[in-house]
């Protein structure tokens with residue numbers, strides 16, 4: 001699974017950047033008044049880590065990122081900002097393997113829950129049930145579609161750096177009743193010409209609101225919809 005990010009990290013971070021102006025204020029609202037420490041699950045290059053740091057001032061943050069390539073972006077982003085360097089710890093394991101504090105104020109899992117298979121997802125919910133402090137919460141988003149349907153190719157983003165423009169394209173096809181295979185293509189253009197193209201594929205475990213509510217309910221947790229596919233779990 002991680003191999004896809006090794007090949008696409010240079011594009012993933014700059015293309016995800018365009019989603020955070022909308023996502024950031026929603027995550028910040030969901031974290032209002034939350035105690036620390038806060039875990040950023042699958043922090044990627046750290047767009048969300050930065051939002052968490054602003055939303056939960058003075059709190060310790062554990063940014064969990066298993067992909068070495070994306071973690072390099074994260075490390076640089078954290079290191080260059082003194083305010084982040086002081087209180088963000090970057091952990092290189094997967095969320096379920098990471099060395100986390102026994103009690104957690106909040107867990108933020110943006111654009112990542114589909115990387116966990118149903119058994120691992122159960123372990124994620126168990127961890128929330130065991131470790132969230134009273135008044136703590138998790139913030140998770142579900143990405144459409146939540147059913148195994150084909151998704152025709154669409155443009156997932158574009159970014160320009162200097163003379164080059166980077167374009168993301170995405171399509172998906174069902175891979176069984178609970179999974180999609182996403183096919184992602186990253187194109188680089190310069191002077192109107194296509195100069196590079198990287199294609200990666202990965203599986204994504206589907207999760208509907210109903211199923212998440214059932215799984216969480218079995219552990220005494222409740223998700224509340226917070227708009228745009230985001231849920232606050234407590």
Ligand SMILES: C[S@@+](CC[C@H](N)C(=O)[O-])C[C@H]1O[C@@H](n2cnc3c(N)ncnc32)[C@H](O)[C@@H]1O
Pocket residue numbers: 005016041042043044045046047048064065066067070093094095096109110111112115
């Ligand atoms: C689509 S990116 C999202 C990055 C970031 N959360 C954002 O929204 O900008 C998904 C991230 O989840 C990470 N990831 C995948 N499996 C993981 C696991 N088991 N534990 C923690 N992170 C994981 C990937 O390495 C990748 O950085």
